[in-house]
Amino acid sequence: MASRKEYKLNEPVDVLVIGTGAGGGNVIRELCLNGVEVVALEAGPRFDPERDFVNDELTMFNKLSSTDAIIPAGDSVGAFPVWTVKGVGGSTVHWTGNSLRAREHELRARSVYGDIDGASLTDWPLTLEELNPYYEQAERYFGVTGRVQPLQRTNANVAAIKPGADKLGLNLRATPIGVNAHGPYDGRAQCTQRGHCMQGCSNGAMWSTLTEAIPKAEKTGWLDLRTGCQALTINLDASGRAKSVTYARADGTTEEQAAKMVVVAGNSINTPRLLLNSATSTAPDGLANSSGQVGRNFMCHVTGTSFALMPHEVHAYKGITTTGMIDDFSGNAPDQVGYVGGFNFVTVSMGMATLSIFAQPGSLISKPGSRGNWGTDLVHLMDNYTHLAGLHFVGEDMPNPNNGVTLHPTTKDAFGMPVAVLEYNDHPNNASMRRRGWAKATEIFEAAGAEEVIEVPPFPDTHLLGTCRMGDDPATSVVDGYGRAHDVENLFIADGSVFPTSTAENPSLTISALAIRQAQHIMSIMAGEED
Amino acid sequence: MVNDRESIFLTFQALRPDEAELFLGVIETVLPHAQPQLDLPRIATALVIDAQMVAGLDLRALVLDGLREVDQSCRRAHGAGFTSVPPEQRVEALRAVEDTPFFQTLIHIVKADFYNRHIVWRVLGYPDLDREDGYLDHGFDRLPLVGAGTAEMTGEASRG
Numbered sequence: 009m010a011s012r013k014e015y016k017l018n019e020p021v022d023v024l025v026i027g028t029g030a031g032g033g034n035v036i037r038e039l040c041l042n043g044v045e046v047v048a049l050e051a052g053p054r055f056d057p058e059r060d061f062v063n064d065e066l067t068m069f070n071k072l073s074s075t076d077a078i079i080p081a082g083d084s085v086g087a088f089p090v091w092t093v094k095g096v097g098g099s100t101v102h103w104t105g106n107s108l109r110a111r112e113h114e115l116r117a118r119s120v121y122g123d124i125d126g127a128s129l130t131d132w133p134l135t136l137e138e139l140n141p142y143y144e145q146a147e148r149y150f151g152v153t154g155r156v157q158p159l160q161r162t163n164a165n166v167a168a169i170k171p172g173a174d175k176l177g178l179n180l181r182a183t184p185i186g187v188n189a190h191g192p193y194d195g196r197a198q199c200t201q202r203g204h205c206m207q208g209c210s211n212g213a214m215w216s217t218l219t220e221a222i223p224k225a226e227k228t229g230w231l232d233l234r235t236g237c238q239a240l241t242i243n244l245d246a247s248g249r250a251k252s253v254t255y256a257r258a259d260g261t262t263e264e265q266a267a268k269m270v271v272v273a274g275n276s277i278n279t280p281r282l283l284l285n286s287a288t289s290t291a292p293d294g295l296a297n298s299s300g301q302v303g304r305n306f307m308c309h310v311t312g313t314s315f316a317l318m319p320h321e322v323h324a325y326k327g328i329t330t331t332g333m334i335d336d337f338s339g340n341a342p343d344q345v346g347y348v349g350g351f352n353f354v355t356v357s358m359g360m361a362t363l364s365i366f367a368q369p370g371s372l373i374s375k376p377g378s379r380g381n382w383g384t385d386l387v388h389l390m391d392n393y394t395h396l397a398g399l400h401f402v403g404e405d406m407p408n409p410n411n412g413v414t415l416h417p418t419t420k421d422a423f424g425m426p427v428a429v430l431e432y433n434d435h436p437n438n439a440s441m442r443r444r445g446w447a448k449a450t451e452i453f454e455a456a457g458a459e460e461v462i463e464v465p466p467f468p469d470t471h472l473l474g475t476c477r478m479g480d481d482p483a484t485s486v487v488d489g490y491g492r493a494h495d496v497e498n499l500f501i502a503d504g505s506v507f508p509t510s511t512a513e514n515p516s517l518t519i520s521a522l523a524i525r526q527a528q529h530i531m532s533i534m535a536g537e538e539d
Numbered sequence: 540m541v542n543d544r545e546s547i548f549l550t551f552q553a554l555r556p557d558e559a560e561l562f563l564g565v566i567e568t569v570l571p572h573a574q575p576q577l578d579l580p581r582i583a584t585a586l587v588i589d590a591q592m593v594a595g596l597d598l599r600a601l602v603l604d605g606l607r608e609v610d611q612s613c614r615r616a617h618g619a620g621f622t623s624v625p626p627e628q629r630v631e632a633l634r635a636v637e638d639t640p641f642f643q644t645l646i647h648i649v650k651a652d653f654y655n656r657h658i659v660w661r662v663l664g665y666p667d668l669d670r671e672d673g674y675l676d677h678g679f680d681r682l683p684l685v686g687a688g689t690a691e692m693t694g695e696a697s698r699g
Contacts, residue, residue, distance in 0.1 A: 200675050323678075363654075364653075379637060
């Protein structure tokens with residue numbers, strides 16, 4: 009490995025990237041592989057998968073999860089509103105490996121779905137055809153099964169559910185995942201099918217920027233990765249270009265790194281938080297916010313889970329957690345189902361502690377007034393742990409301009425940065441989709457012979473989307489189709505915040521494809537090939 | 540079974556023995572698993588929370604106030620404290636405080652600790668430490684009932 013690069017604070021680095029998750033990590037890799045100088049700021053620590061990741065969901069939850077204060081608002085934000093990782097790799101360390109491309113109709117949501125009350129639907133400023141070459145590149149990095157590696161053998165959970173799916177004519181099949189299911193790939197080890205791998209894969213079989221993009225970038229010698237560094241403001245020069253980023257180190261001291269270009273990839277909460285905190289006299293409503301869209305249209309996904317008590321042992325914890333999927337409900341058929349957009353099912357299991365809490369979450373992590381289970385109900389569930397099969401659905405959320413991120417006027421974090429207020433209100437379309445998701449799961453389970461089905465409410469959100477939507481019109485969007493800010497020509501955004509609509513697919517692959525595309529665009533600009 | 544309950548209660552530090560007895564009685568009602576191997580982990584969970592309460596004064600106040608309310612409601616309704624009434628009356632007393640911050644906080648931390656113990660995993664059928672090498676060669680892709688090599692996964696799985 010090349011020695012760690014150290015750039016000087018006052019000498020503008022080619023590109024400064026804030027965040028090292030799916031967006032930031034892919035940009036960093038692409039730039040460094042092409043000889044671009046990069047300083048990367050990561051607010052969290054760097055975990056060592058072999059040393060730090062254990063097969064224990066709750067321990068990993070406590071170890072990995074961002075506990076930065078977020079103040080919830082709205083009628084649908086739980087007391088613990090989001091579930092993300094603060095550390096090198098970001099939430100690619102906490103994911104299922106599901107690597108699904110967005111669907112064509114989802115990228116034209118406004119044109120296909122029409123005008124939906126209370127939803128600020130819009131079309132994406134790029135087509136699936138334009139995005140596909142970048143999907144292919146991302147899939148090669150991930151090692152996606154069914155694309156660049158053969159589809160994986162699915163697990164006992166899938167075997168338990170499949171008879172039900174078959175009876176109903178549904179296609180339960182292997183999920184395309186970024187996991188080395190068959191052998192080593194791209195320097196990463198083979199999956200051992202140990203399960204419970206959503207919170208840290210110890211041998212790198214599941215793709216993450218922690219184990220793929222960042223190490224590759226470091227090997228080039230062009231990356232200066234600074235952990236424990238939280239960006240506070242992006243600073244402009246007199247011409248309105250980004251000139252530097254001020255950030256706090258863990259000890260509270262601040263530094264300012266000069267840069268020729270800045271890429272923000274802090275996620276859909278911290279990216280708008282940073283832009284809003286970078287307000288100046290010339291941008292009083294926040295950086296890159298002449299449209300007033302920074303912080304607006306926060307989306308997650310419409311989710312829900314069902315567990316079935318089967319008459320036989322299942323041991324669903326064995327193997328890759330979401331190794332099977334059903335996409336028969338992913339199409340847009342509002343006349344038949346009463347809502348627009350669709351959802352995908354994936355098979356799912358949980359560790360015991362996680363199941364005991366999330367099967368019926370109480371008010372500490374869910375909605376005010378919600379009630380955790382205990383006593384004989386709890387014991388009945390847990391005594392049957394080995395007999396449970398699980399399905400989880402992920403569907404398209406409706407964008408709402410009033411759902412989003414603002415800065416709290418008085419509450420600040422340890423570095424004096426205002427804490428984010430996250431408002432989220434459920435859309436009626438979501439409620440309809442969620443009801444159908446649970447109902448279909450019950451049908452499938454009952455057809456498979458389930459004795460009992462338990463509906464589990466949504467978990468704290470990991471798929472954070474929107475708040476800096478992309479579009480062609482600077483009056484209605486924050487960034488263009490490359491993630492470049494309309495207002496600040498050398499400022500880019502590379503995370504899920506640029507999604508104008510949520511799609512129904514897990515977002516890591518799409519964030520990565522967009523980031524690869526953005527990095528190539530940045531290099532074209534640097535080469536003088538584009539403005 | 541742990542027989543010397545009095546010595547167990549004297550092991551608590553944030554709670555006095557009578558408070559510890561009440562606390563453990565509440566936890567046993569929250570987690571009424573019948574398997575005798577789960578008696579000890581229930582006590583361990585109570586002791587872990589007790590240790591949190593040594594320095595966590597807010598938690599201690601929340602728990603103590605809640606325990607007193609539960610105990611007093613039993614005395615009002617049945618003329619005896621929580622630890623002296625039968626299981627169904629214990630459940631009734633806890634149902635009455637089910638929506639309080641005390642009870643929701645308590646069951647959250649109790650479940651998080653108890654169900655994250657290796658012995659609990661083992662008793663309920665999750666092989667944990669025996670399969671740290673994964674299930675690639677241990678039947679991850681088949682149901683125990685229909686596949687070969689089922690015995691390895693079925694031995695200790697209990698079912699309520």
